[in-house]
Amino acid sequence: xxxxxxxxxxxxxxxxxxxxxxxxxxxxxxxxxxxxxxxxxxxxxxxxxxxxxxxxxxxxxxxxxxxxxxxxxxxxxxxxxxxxxxxxxxxxxxxxxxxxxxxxxxxxxxxxxxxxxxxxxxxxxxxxxxxxxxxxxxxxxxxxxxxxxxxxxxxxxxxxxxxxxxxxxxxxxxxxxxxxxxxxxxxxxxxxxxxxxxxxxxxxxxxxxxxxxxxxxxxxxxxxxxxxxxxxxxxxxxxxxxxxxxxxxxxxxxxxxxxxxxxxxxxxxxxxxxxxxxxxxxxxxxxxxxxxxxxxxxxxxxxxxxxxxxxxxxxxx
Amino acid sequence: xxxxxxxxxxxxxxxxxxxxxxxxxxxxxxxxxxxxxxxxxxxxxxxxxxxxxxxxxxxxxxxxxxxxxxxxxxxxxxxxxxxxxxxxxxxxxxxxxxxxxxxxxxxxxxxxxxxxxxxxxxxxxxxxxxxxxxxxxxxxxxxxxxxxxxxxxxxxxxxxxxxxxxxxxxxxxxxxxxxxxxxxxxxxxxxxxxxxxxxxxxxxxxxxxxxxxxxxxxxxxxxxxxxxxxxxxxxxxxxxxxxxxxxxxxxxxxxxxxxxxxxxxxxxxxxxxxxxxxxxxxxxxxxxxxxxxxxxxxxxxxxxxxxxxxxxxxxxxxxxxxxxxxxxxxxxxxxxxxxxxxxxxxxxxxxxxxxxxxxxxxxxxxxxxxxxxxxxxxxxxxxxxxxxxxxxxxxxxxxxxxxxxxxxxxxxxxxxxxxxxxxxxxxxxxxxxxxxxxxxxxxxxxxxxxxxxxxxxxxxxxxxxxxxxxxxxxxxxxxxxxxxxxxxxxxxxxxxxxxx
Numbered sequence: 001x002x003x004x005x006x007x008x009x010x011x012x013x014x015x016x017x018x019x020x021x022x023x024x025x026x027x028x029x030x031x032x033x034x035x036x037x038x039x040x041x042x043x044x045x046x047x048x049x050x051x052x053x054x055x056x057x058x059x060x061x062x063x064x065x066x067x068x069x070x071x072x073x074x075x076x077x078x079x080x081x082x083x084x085x086x087x088x089x090x091x092x093x094x095x096x097x098x099x100x101x102x103x104x105x106x107x108x109x110x111x112x113x114x115x116x117x118x119x120x121x122x123x124x125x126x127x128x129x130x131x132x133x134x135x136x137x138x139x140x141x142x143x144x145x146x147x148x149x150x151x152x153x154x155x156x157x158x159x160x161x162x163x164x165x166x167x168x169x170x171x172x173x174x175x176x177x178x179x180x181x182x183x184x185x186x187x188x189x190x191x192x193x194x195x196x197x198x199x200x201x202x203x204x205x206x207x208x209x210x211x212x213x214x215x216x217x218x219x220x221x222x223x224x225x226x227x228x229x230x231x232x233x234x235x236x237x238x239x240x241x242x243x244x245x246x247x248x249x250x251x252x253x254x255x256x257x258x259x260x261x262x263x264x265x266x267x268x269x270x271x272x273x274x275x276x277x278x279x280x281x282x283x284x285x286x287x288x289x290x291x292x293x294x295x296x297x298x299x300x301x302x303x304x305x306x307x308x309x310x311x312x313x314x315x316x317x
Numbered sequence: 318x319x320x321x322x323x324x325x326x327x328x329x330x331x332x333x334x335x336x337x338x339x340x341x342x343x344x345x346x347x348x349x350x351x352x353x354x355x356x357x358x359x360x361x362x363x364x365x366x367x368x369x370x371x372x373x374x375x376x377x378x379x380x381x382x383x384x385x386x387x388x389x390x391x392x393x394x395x396x397x398x399x400x401x402x403x404x405x406x407x408x409x410x411x412x413x414x415x416x417x418x419x420x421x422x423x424x425x426x427x428x429x430x431x432x433x434x435x436x437x438x439x440x441x442x443x444x445x446x447x448x449x450x451x452x453x454x455x456x457x458x459x460x461x462x463x464x465x466x467x468x469x470x471x472x473x474x475x476x477x478x479x480x481x482x483x484x485x486x487x488x489x490x491x492x493x494x495x496x497x498x499x500x501x502x503x504x505x506x507x508x509x510x511x512x513x514x515x516x517x518x519x520x521x522x523x524x525x526x527x528x529x530x531x532x533x534x535x536x537x538x539x540x541x542x543x544x545x546x547x548x549x550x551x552x553x554x555x556x557x558x559x560x561x562x563x564x565x566x567x568x569x570x571x572x573x574x575x576x577x578x579x580x581x582x583x584x585x586x587x588x589x590x591x592x593x594x595x596x597x598x599x600x601x602x603x604x605x606x607x608x609x610x611x612x613x614x615x616x617x618x619x620x621x622x623x624x625x626x627x628x629x630x631x632x633x634x635x636x637x638x639x640x641x642x643x644x645x646x647x648x649x650x651x652x653x654x655x656x657x658x659x660x661x662x663x664x665x666x667x668x669x670x671x672x673x674x675x676x677x678x679x680x681x682x683x684x685x686x687x688x689x690x691x692x693x694x695x696x697x698x699x700x701x702x703x704x705x706x707x708x709x710x711x712x713x714x715x716x717x718x719x720x721x722x723x724x725x726x727x728x729x730x731x732x733x734x735x736x737x738x739x740x741x742x743x744x745x746x747x748x749x750x751x752x753x754x755x756x757x758x759x760x761x762x763x764x765x766x767x768x769x770x771x772x773x774x775x776x777x778x779x780x781x782x783x784x785x786x787x788x789x790x791x792x793x794x795x796x797x798x799x800x801x802x803x804x805x806x807x808x809x810x811x812x813x814x815x816x817x
Contacts, residue, residue, distance in 0.1 A: 011454060023476070027455075028455045030470075031464075031476075031524065032476040034476065075410050076409070076411065077410065079415070080412065080414055080415070081414035092430075108415065119430060120415065122417065137434050156433070201435060270449045270451040270452055271449030271452075272448055272451075274449070287455075313450055315449050316448050316453060
């Protein structure tokens with residue numbers, strides 16, 4: 001076993017939600033080793049910076065960055081000046097910039113290289129932004145909104161295309177597989193849409209081609225996520241379960257259910273796609289074996305619903 | 318004569334002015350020190366040998382080292398500094414506010430931030446690794462085994478925010494001699510009970526991979542008050558495991574293994590049950606989770622004691638006479654392996670007294686119809702006990718309330734008298750903690766059997782019960798006969814049910 005790199009633990013798991021606290025867990029043991037407060041607001045989304053120095057928490061009217069490698073219980077950077085809730089946050093793979101989306105109908109790019117925001121960009125949408133997915137080519141943002149539109153924003157050329165898979169069905173989550181060949185989106189009608197993607201090199205925009213569509217739940221779908229090996233797609237659902245689909249033929253691979261579990265809001269795969277961690281309204285996060293559907297670990301400690309998580313794994317070469 | 322072109326004079330003048338106008342004394346300290354160093358650097362332009370130099374030393378102002386550096390700071394200045402510090406630590410959190418820019422993004426001006434990366438498909442395909450770090454850790458921890466005390470992790474105050482917590486230093490008496498004097502600090506949420514704290518200590522102990530490995534049952538451990546050097550204060554009993562942590566103010570406690578041999582050591586435990594004046598029995602038990610009633614059954618079986626209707630056997634701790642144990646508890650919670658078998662309504666010594674004192678018993682039974690009154694408290698189902706005077710004679714039983722001002726008028730017990738012929742039975746009903754017992758007096762009210770419960774010291778109860786039984790035996794009223802027959806029938810029925 002090689003020792004972890006200088007930037008701390010090789011595996012990081014953080015969860016947050018409505019109890020104004022972000023908890024950090026030892027993913028393999030279920031021990032909570034740190035809690036930081038997120039005052040004044042629930043946490044809508046969590047993301048770890050690529051250099052594993054900070055964790056970003058998106059809340060009401062601000063994004064706060066906490067230091068991952070110290071015990072400082074307070075945020076170290078506070079991004080504000082936004083109205084309404086920030087619903088999603090993510091990073092360029094080299095940490096050059098951060099993207100956020102929120103209920104103020106905007107997707108934003110924050111320049112992380114310097115304090116004075118040399119290069120901030122904004123994309124004005126027509127309805128609240130529910131989710132943003134960065135294409136693995138690091139040059140295009142896929143923005144899903146409450147109207148049911150997916151905008152494809154080419155950051156370099158500033159051009160944008162859009163598609164509407166289903167009218168009047170809010171897009172809840174978008175995922176693109178690590179290879180950049182497939183895109184999936186789920187909506188509040190419990191349907192999942194899948195496209196194959198072409199292009200997306202140099203100045204050429206990515207072209208989606210509709211591939212398949214299927215029902216994942218009778219109720220809401222909250223999140224979809226491709227596994228790191230692109231063979232699976234996880235959908236977390238309002239019917240208190242997570243369903244995992246095979247990307248080869250779009251049949252059900254396994255269903256993750258627990259009697260205590262309620263709405264499942266967020267999920268993350270382990271680096272080898274063997275495990276999945278989910279966050280649920282029953283104040284718990286759980287680690288499941290993807291193949292057997294067993295709960296392997298429970299992360300218990302939150303006082304209210306857990307709606308988001310951030311997870312970082314490493315692969316062993 | 319002082320000249321205005323005399324630098325030394327000017328400097329000295331300015332210095333003295335500063336010093337005399339400064340109340341804090343700071344100028345004085347700094348300037349006087351500084352003055353000594355630089356004194357020789359200046360010469361008078363006027364060329365005069367300066368008698369004026371003496372001005373630089375004012376006779377009124379003498380440097381006083383005690384004054385100045387160690388001046389007491391006022392509360393205000395201390396508070397101001399604290400506020401400044403807080404502000405500084407707060408401002409350490411950078412704040413970045415969104416600014417809308419009107420300029421259009423241009424690659425050349427702003428840098429190549431948004432270039433599309435080419436995703437190398439082949440590399441990606443290869444990348445699917447056999448194992449991730451998380452899987453590796455899960456497998457490794459599966460080999461280690463789970464922390465058996467995980468359920469107590471939620472009482473860890475270190476991982477919680479916004480709830481009151483307590484930091485307690487725990488001395489680990491089971492640790493090796495060199496580690497024993499270094500306590501383990503535990504932060505517990507204040508709402509936890511003592512047994513939760515014990516669990517949390519075990520959890521943290523296991524997490525920290527301390528040796529020796531603890532037993533997986535927290536009932537095996539208790540907390541004692543400890544001195545600052547880790548010495549366990551044996552004069553006090555262990556903290557009651559059901560009490561909340563917040564009740565105690567101790568900052569140092571010791572985790573002590575209860576004095577029960579372990580079953581993990583694969584040695585069977587020997588439980589000794591003494592039977593008064595008939596020796597003792599030893600039973601090998603392989604699990605401390607065995608219920609005490611099972612041990613009682615073992616004893617009765619071994620001794621071939623037939624439990625006759627109305628008789629009831631119980632166990633007492635050898636060290637605590639007169640207090641019967643809860644048979645539903647397990648052996649581990651008993652703290653001892655020595656027990657005594659007792660028959661209900663008798664105590665350990667009774668057997669001797671009965672043997673030796675037949676004559677006295679006879680005398681007692683002869684005098685038992687004499688009137689005697691006792692002060693006992695009457696037990697009510699729904700309200701507090703009331704003090705009553707219980708008068709017993711061979712003919713009748715009087716229950717007279719003892720009037721107290723505080724007793725509510727509505728609930729005041731009426732005085733009643735029962736004819737001795739209507740008394741059906743009197744038995745000890747329950748043994749309470751603290752040497753108290755409850756006995757039940759059953760009587761016939763003309764239509765049906767009713768009863769009253771009374772509480773008194775165990776000795777008093779025993780005396781009353783004995784007195785009643787003597788009276789009942791002497792009179793042998795029809796009511797009594799019917800009651801006994803009824804009771805036996807019920808018992809038979811119960812036994813039949815049990816057989817089915």
